[in-house]
Amino acid sequence: MTPELQAQYEGGLKAALDAGYTVLEAGGSSLDAVEAAVLVMEDFPLFNAGKGAVFNNVGGHEMDAAIMFGLGLEAGAACGVSHIKNPVKLARAIMEHSGHVILCGAGAEQFAKRQNIAFEDDAYFYTEQRYKQWQEALKEDRVQLDHSDKKFGTVGAVALDKEGNLAAATSTGGMTNKKFGRVGDSPVPGAGTYANNNTCAVSCTGHGELFLRCVVAYDISCLMEYKGLSLKDACDIVVYDKLVKIGGEGGLIAIDKLGNIEMPFNSDGMYRACRSSEGRMEVKIYKTPSP
Amino acid sequence: MTPELQAQYEGGLKAALDAGYTVLEAGGSSLDAVEAAVLVMEDFPLFNAGKGAVFNNVGGHEMDAAIMFGLGLEAGAACGVSHIKNPVKLARAIMEHSGHVILCGAGAEQFAKRQNIAFEDDAYFYTEQRYKQWQEALKEDRVQLDHSDKKFGTVGAVALDKEGNLAAATSTGGMTNKKFGRVGDSPVPGAGTYANNNTCAVSCTGHGELFLRCVVAYDISCLMEYKGLSLKDACDIVVYDKLVKIGGEGGLIAIDKLGNIEMPFNSDGMYRACRSSEGRMEVKIYKTPSP
Numbered sequence: 001m002t003p004e005l006q007a008q009y010e011g012g013l014k015a016a017l018d019a020g021y022t023v024l025e026a027g028g029s030s031l032d033a034v035e036a037a038v039l040v041m042e043d044f045p046l047f048n049a050g051k052g053a054v055f056n057n058v059g060g061h062e063m064d065a066a067i068m069f070g071l072g073l074e075a076g077a078a079c080g081v082s083h084i085k086n087p088v089k090l091a092r093a094i095m096e097h098s099g100h101v102i103l104c105g106a107g108a109e110q111f112a113k114r115q116n117i118a119f120e121d122d123a124y125f126y127t128e129q130r131y132k133q134w135q136e137a138l139k140e141d142r143v144q145l146d147h148s149d150k151k152f153g154t155v156g157a158v159a160l161d162k163e164g165n166l167a168a169a170t171s172t173g174g175m176t177n178k179k180f181g182r183v184g185d186s187p188v189p190g191a192g193t194y195a196n197n198n199t200c201a202v203s204c205t206g207h208g209e210l211f212l213r214c215v216v217a218y219d220i221s222c223l224m225e226y227k228g229l230s231l232k233d234a235c236d237i238v239v240y241d242k243l244v245k246i247g248g249e250g251g252l253i254a255i256d257k258l259g260n261i262e263m264p265f266n267s268d269g270m271y272r273a274c275r276s277s278e279g280r281m282e283v284k285i286y287k288t289p290s291p
Numbered sequence: 292m293t294p295e296l297q298a299q300y301e302g303g304l305k306a307a308l309d310a311g312y313t314v315l316e317a318g319g320s321s322l323d324a325v326e327a328a329v330l331v332m333e334d335f336p337l338f339n340a341g342k343g344a345v346f347n348n349v350g351g352h353e354m355d356a357a358i359m360f361g362l363g364l365e366a367g368a369a370c371g372v373s374h375i376k377n378p379v380k381l382a383r384a385i386m387e388h389s390g391h392v393i394l395c396g397a398g399a400e401q402f403a404k405r406q407n408i409a410f411e412d413d414a415y416f417y418t419e420q421r422y423k424q425w426q427e428a429l430k431e432d433r434v435q436l437d438h439s440d441k442k443f444g445t446v447g448a449v450a451l452d453k454e455g456n457l458a459a460a461t462s463t464g465g466m467t468n469k470k471f472g473r474v475g476d477s478p479v480p481g482a483g484t485y486a487n488n489n490t491c492a493v494s495c496t497g498h499g500e501l502f503l504r505c506v507v508a509y510d511i512s513c514l515m516e517y518k519g520l521s522l523k524d525a526c527d528i529v530v531y532d533k534l535v536k537i538g539g540e541g542g543l544i545a546i547d548k549l550g551n552i553e554m555p556f557n558s559d560g561m562y563r564a565c566r567s568s569e570g571r572m573e574v575k576i577y578k579t580p581s582p
Contacts, residue, residue: 073504073537079370079474080395099434100473101503104371105396107472143390181398182391183370190481190506212392213364215481218506222513246364 006285009046013273013283016040020157021275030159030167030201031069031092038065038088038169041155045127047271048153050086052127053173055134057143061125063173064187065091070166070195077187078112079104083125085118088171091187093117101189105181130176137177144176145207145249152267154186156193156203158255166201166257168193168217174208184208190218197257199224200231205270206243206250214242220254231256239264297576300337304564304574307331311448312566321450321458321492322360322383329356329379329460332446336418338562339444341377343418344464346425348434352416354464355478356382361457361486368478369403370395374416376409379462382478384408392480396472421467428468435467436498436540443558445477447484447494449546457492457548459484459508465499475499481509488548490515491522496561497534497541505533511545522547530555 020037024030042050053061065087066077076095079102084090093115094103103111112119137144145152154172161167170193172186185192185208192208194217195201202217216238223234235254243250244266251265253272261280263272273283311328315321333341344352356378357368367386370393375381384406385394394402403410428435436443445463452458461484463477476483476499483499485508486492493508507529514525526545534541535557542556544563552571554563556578564574 075504079472080398098471098473099500100471101500102474102479104472104474107371107470111471179398180389180391180402181370181395182389183393183395188393188479188481189503190479190509194506209390209392212480213366215485215506215509218481218509219513222510222517226513226517 009271010283012044013271017273017275024161030161030165033159034157034167034169035088035092037157038155038171039086042086042171047155048173049155049171053125054130054176057177057179061173063087064183065171066187066193067091067095067169068189068193068195070197070201075101075189077102078108079183079187080181081108083119084112085120088169090117133176143178152205152250154205158201158203158253160255160259166195166197168195168201168203170203185211190215194218196221200254200256202252202254204252207248210246210248231260231262235262235264239266300562301574303335303337304562308564308566315452321452321456324450325448325458325460326379326383328448329446329462330377333377333462338446339464340446340462344416345421345467348468348470352464354378355474356462357478357484358382358386358460359480359484359486361488361492366392366480368393369399370474370478371472372399374410375403376411379460381408424467434469443496443541445496449492449494449544451546451550457486457488459486459492459494461494476502481506485509485512487512491545491547493543493545495543498539501537501539522551522553526553526555530557
């Protein structure tokens with residue numbers, strides 16, 4: 001990581017944070033805020049989502065995204081979609097207009113066309129960095145998490161608005177060189193993405209298979225609702241204990257109905273940022289301080 | 292429902308029950324037992340899974356299945372797969388041999404070929420009953436749950452073996468006339484299928500979108516683990532209160548680590564059966580007694 005690259009990442013995080021916060025400051029909904037923030041990160045080439053999505057085994061880009069609104073537990077998710085410029089927009093259209101929660105692959109793309117969701121050709125999704133990562137993975141015939149340096153590139157946002165509504169959104173390109181239509185936790189309500197006005201909103205990044213098996217996002221909500229834990233205690237148990245025991249590297253961002261914010265991770269770093277109406281503002285990559 | 296048809300359904304349930312129980316009686320694992328039971332139901336033409344899977348909007352069959360083992364929270368799921376004779380076998384192969392949890396669509400079918408999973412052509416999946424249901428749905432341009440008489444046809448099994456290991460499996464053809472690659476709760480660990488040796492094993496059937504948003508199967512596990520509820524109390528809250536409030540019609544089968552069995556549903560009926568080493572044995576369709 002060079003200082004220049006670090007500054008680029010921080011710039012991308014700050015732009016996403018500003019996009020989401022601007023919505024909230026103007027009195028907008030948490031749903032609009034998380035969509036706005038994720039959209040900026042999908043358009044930013046360094047994150048593993050939208051434009052910067054990793055290559056799959058055949059040189060394409062299969063993306064997953066989800067969005068969830070805590071007021072009525074509304075949720076929408078797109079799995080394994082190609083050529084969609086902003087999968088988070090498709091997830092929201094699925095939530096609001098499909099009558100379903102999860103749509104997959106070519107079928108989801110057909111639905112996207114009917115909803116006038118923007119498509120892009122393969123050239124749009126080409127980034128030199130991702131191409132090199134794919135070539136290296138191809139050479140060794142391995143499927144790998146999106147960052148060899150253990151900072152995952154899946155993007156997500158959580159927000160609480162002035163009406164007290166929580167929302168979460170997540171978007172990812174998944175694993176480099178992935179085969180067989182693999183889908184991780186990101187688009188799965190309860191696993192990589194969850195929002196419930198009674199408890200919290202959560203968006204995860206990390207080794208998706210383990211996050212799926214641990215139903216991570218909903219686990220945090222249940223620890224709060226059924227065990228009476230604080231957001232921090234719930235996050236600590238899930239990220240530093242349960243996930244570590246099962247080998248689940250990664251982290252998450254979470255906000256509760258009181259506006260408490262947690263951004264725990266058990267990996268070397270996690271690109272993250274937060275801003276609250278009470279003046280807290282952070283843009284970070286590494287551990288400061290250690291958990 | 293004619294007496295003849297009812298007898299056929301009961302025969303199918305009994306055959307599945309016997310297949311699973313035979314495995315357990317011989318000292319086999321709960322994982323083998325749930326796979327054996329679901330396999331019988333996938334081959335049985337009246338249930339909405341495998342051979343009897345409903346038609347999608349273009350006259351095909353897109354099936355979903357999952358399996359989960361409570362010992363280590365291992366899970367495997369196939370979403371939107373066509374021409375797979377027994378999707379539960381594919382789900383298990385995904386769990387044991389893919390390094391992933393969820394595989395979708397054509398990619399999952401490629402993986403199935405490598406694992407020598409049996410394929411069948413369209414003719415195998417043709418049943419007159421499902422074809423008629425599809426034609427009716429097509430005429431009115433609606434997507435419908437698999438039974439207009441409100442007894443859902445998704446199949447599932449849960450089991451506890453003598454080692455104390457819990458397992459769950461679910462398999463479905465989804466909704467008649469479905470479009471856009473719709474996937475419900477069945478193949479999603481935590482939503483339609485879940486197993487955890489600390490708590491319970493659960494398999495759901497019903498309106499998948501609502502079950503997904505409520506993360507139903509894991510919710511029951513969390514109510515037991517974090518709130519100390521019995522399996523019965525956890526099931527009652529989720530099926531008769533939480534799901535009803537959100538409009539989520541359906542039910543589930545569940546067994547806990549002590550061998551307690553619950554089969555609650557808020558629909559008119561639910562095809563169900565159970566057998567325990569202590570002598571309980573039931574094969575039922577309607578409410579007896581009312582919840």
